[in-house]
Amino acid sequence: MQALRIDPCTLSPECEALRAEVRAFLAEAMADVPPQKRVRSWAGASPAFSRKLGARGWIGMTWPTRYGGRERSALERYVVMEELLAAGAPVAAHWIAERQSALLLMRLSPEVLAPRIVPGIARGETYFCIGMSEPDSGSDLASVRTRAVRTDAGWVINGRKVWTSGAHRAHYMIALVRTGTAGEQRHAGLSQFLVDMKTPGLTVRPIVNQVGEHDFNEVTFDDVLVPHDCLVGTEGEGWSQVSAELAFERSGPERYLSSTELLLQMIDAADPADARQAVAIGRISANYAALRQMSLGVSGMLARGENPAQAAALVKDQGALVEQAMPDIAHDLFGGAAAPGSALAHALAYTTLAVPSFSLRGGTREILRGIIARGLGLR
Amino acid sequence: MSDAMIEETAARIFADHVDRALLERFEKGEWPARLWGLAVDNGLTMALAGEDAGGIGATWHDAYPILRGIGYWQVPLPLAETMIGALLLSAAGRAVPDGPIALVEEGEALALAGSGEAVRLSGTARRVPWARHCAHAVAVVGGQLVLANLADPATVRLTQRESPAREPDDEVAFDGARVLAAAANPFPDLAAPVRTLAAVAKSAMMAGALEWLLEQCVQYASDRVQFGRPIGKNQAIQQSIALMAGDAGAARMAALVACADAPDTAARACPAALFSAAAAKIRAGEAATRAASIAHQVHGAIGFTYEHQLNYATRRLWTWREASGSDAWWAERLGRAVIEARAAGFWPSMTRRQFAAMPSTMEH
Numbered sequence A: 001m002q003a004l005r006i007d008p009c010t011l012s013p014e015c016e017a018l019r020a021e022v023r024a025f026l027a028e029a030m031a032d033v034p035p036q037k038r039v040r041s042w043a044g045a046s047p048a049f050s051r052k053l054g055a056r057g058w059i060g061m062t063w064p065t066r067y068g069g070r071e072r073s074a075l076e077r078y079v080v081m082e083e084l085l086a087a088g089a090p091v092a093a094h095w096i097a098e099r100q101s102a103l104l105l106m107r108l109s110p111e112v113l114a115p116r117i118v119p120g121i122a123r124g125e126t127y128f129c130i131g132m133s134e135p136d137s138g139s140d141l142a143s144v145r146t147r148a149v150r151t152d153a154g155w156v157i158n159g160r161k162v163w164t165s166g167a168h169r170a171h172y173m174i175a176l177v178r179t180g181t182a183g184e185q186r187h188a189g190l191s192q193f194l195v196d197m198k199t200p201g202l203t204v205r206p207i208v209n210q211v212g213e214h215d216f217n218e219v220t221f222d223d224v225l226v227p228h229d230c231l232v233g234t235e236g237e238g239w240s241q242v243s244a245e246l247a248f249e250r251s252g253p254e255r256y257l258s259s260t261e262l263l264l265q266m267i268d269a270a271d272p273a274d275a276r277q278a279v280a281i282g283r284i285s286a287n288y289a290a291l292r293q294m295s296l297g298v299s300g301m302l303a304r305g306e307n308p309a310q311a312a313a314l315v316k317d318q319g320a321l322v323e324q325a326m327p328d329i330a331h332d333l334f335g336g337a338a339a340p341g342s343a344l345a346h347a348l349a350y351t352t353l354a355v356p357s358f359s360l361r362g363g364t365r366e367i368l369r370g371i372i373a374r375g376l377g378l379r
Numbered sequence B: 001m002s003d004a005m006i007e008e009t010a011a012r013i014f015a016d017h018v019d020r021a022l023l024e025r026f027e028k029g030e031w032p033a034r035l036w037g038l039a040v041d042n043g044l045t046m047a048l049a050g051e052d053a054g055g056i057g058a059t060w061h062d063a064y065p066i067l068r069g070i071g072y073w074q075v076p077l078p079l080a081e082t083m084i085g086a087l088l089l090s091a092a093g094r095a096v097p098d099g100p101i102a103l104v105e106e107g108e109a110l111a112l113a114g115s116g117e118a119v120r121l122s123g124t125a126r127r128v129p130w131a132r133h134c135a136h137a138v139a140v141v142g143g144q145l146v147l148a149n150l151a152d153p154a155t156v157r158l159t160q161r162e163s164p165a166r167e168p169d170d171e172v173a174f175d176g177a178r179v180l181a182a183a184a185n186p187f188p189d190l191a192a193p194v195r196t197l198a199a200v201a202k203s204a205m206m207a208g209a210l211e212w213l214l215e216q217c218v219q220y221a222s223d224r225v226q227f228g229r230p231i232g233k234n235q236a237i238q239q240s241i242a243l244m245a246g247d248a249g250a251a252r253m254a255a256l257v258a259c260a261d262a263p264d265t266a267a268r269a270c271p272a273a274l275f276s277a278a279a280a281k282i283r284a285g286e287a288a289t290r291a292a293s294i295a296h297q298v299h300g301a302i303g304f305t306y307e308h309q310l311n312y313a314t315r316r317l318w319t320w321r322e323a324s325g326s327d328a329w330w331a332e333r334l335g336r337a338v339i340e341a342r343a344a345g346f347w348p349s350m351t352r353r354q355f356a357a358m359p360s361t362m363e364h
């Protein structure tokens, strides 16, 4: 159970000073962004905004300077992330690259790929997508069938990835593919590759989601040739590499803050004298308080070099419950009563349609609870 | 005493002395005098009290293991209440009396009359845990911290009741009860210090009970065999217990933060204490609701027996989620303050752990 334990973390005065800086920046940079855009939370993308953040040194701020980082603490990074998310800033363009892809490159290809690519990520110019899921491989990620075969010229990849968020604006994908047979252990024979999205044979097709937006895609590989040095890490070690990557993917405050704009609209529409509204909003606020501290605690674990995989699964599971309850609570309090065309009505409609994905993306509720159950020793 | 020593001491006393036999005798009405004596002799009752008053002067953070331990081992003592009473009295520069202290968190028509040596307390407090065992009660009335004499039947009428935990939950009618000491509220940041600190303590106690519940469920699910394998091998059971782990973790985190933000004799200013107490009590209450339900489902019929230990924890969780302000009670007050702050004030207040309107929403 120790791995599920999260201890509180205190933010230093430097962190709070940084928070003030970020707020001042956001007040200006977000001044013209309407609630109808903020509601998209970290699904909203703006390369111009990402470049501005990069210029401020707020992307990859914990990384070594040789990769364009600023060598600041994980807690300072946490403060920047939570401020961006609370403001509904359009961070999607660089989010994945910063959260997981760059870490993979710095750890597994520190001399070749990282110096070439990571500085562009830190500048907010280079974007990534995650090539894990396939039509027949969702939760059962180890069953992926997209395959890479080694040739003299490089690795040739064939297959198909789906639900690839942001593939249409990404410069690179980290793809999890099969390079050998699974054999006895299903997790063997997997490898990760850095794939340039402009490589011939790679095709990106939009998949429109139920909100009506184009966020994720289908990506097909038709004899896509990838240079030898784009094998990330070790051939056959893809599974353990991807497990570490998923811990980062799940560890951040975006896993509880996605419905914040709807909460803010509810607060502005609410009447302090209405006990029913007050109780509901008080409960959400208490949950935010606990989740914020847990999320911060996970950042503290990262800062201390601990493995947060199980703790992150626990926080993401709890966070999704709160995010997903938001439209139901808003419906209960304001459904049918919000003025048509108002920011509240829009946030309610949008968030209602968006939330089913919150307990799917990044690992489903059932998969996360399976990880927690393993942490408890039940499996 | 260092915080590690406090933790060790509490764990040793509780683990060694709170057993099934003691709990059963307690539930038949026997006061656990020896256990209380150990808590007193080892300084637990005076953990939060200042050193001037003969206490340890620990922070709430240091004292968390005691409070958590009350829940984890289901300790049947007014220990949290006495710790808080002693803290308030010593922080106000008043002597701490011997014996358990009851807390009057709220009441009807509570009022002081008279002056100097002859101040008297009147009014009714409907729920005063442990009152029958206490010769003294601490209350804050009209901004005054008072220590009232509970031991005089002529001026204090006690109606004995029990909570679902089978702990005393008495009604106390004060009719000119003697005020033995009075002082200004030592923690002016807290509009209702007794209620607020009691809520912090309950949250930590609930976090402890939830931890025990979780361990108990994991153990039972691993031991109980049906269909030829432990029930914990079924995914349905695993997923329920995993949810419970999340609730227990969230409640624990909120309680730890509430303790970190609560005032002690050294650090009196506590701008974040009220918010963090509210958050902790709400979160613990919600966790108790979900976790108790899951725990009973996992245990089947055996968990529904008085014989089984499970109900000693769940009955406490159901009692404590109501006590010191239920989750709904706190949520209404926190929610009103959040709404007053409007959307623009929400996030800055969250990160400060302070909603400006909260002291006033505490006054109904």
Ligand SMILES: Cc1cc2nc3c(=O)[nH]c(=O)nc-3n(C[C@H](O)[C@H](O)[C@H](O)COP(=O)(O)OP(=O)(O)OC[C@H]3O[C@@H](n4cnc5c(N)ncnc54)[C@H](O)[C@@H]3O)c2cc1C
Binding pocket: A129, A130, A131, A132, A133, A134, A137, A138, A139, A140, A162, A163, A164, A165, A166, A216, A357, A360, A361, A362, A363, A364, A365, A366, A367, B235
């Ligand atoms: C908005 C969004 C963005 C995404 N972006 C990306 C991306 O950028 N890159 C990427 O690679 N993928 C992405 N995904 C895919 C995501 O990772 C998968 O949706 C997820 O892993 C689940 O796979 P699936 O959808 O195939 O569902 P399935 O695995 O088929 O699951 C369907 C249901 O069955 C349950 N289930 C499955 N197996 C078990 C089991 N063993 N026990 C109990 N229940 C089980 C699941 O929990 C779920 O409830 C995205 C998904 C969404 C919704």
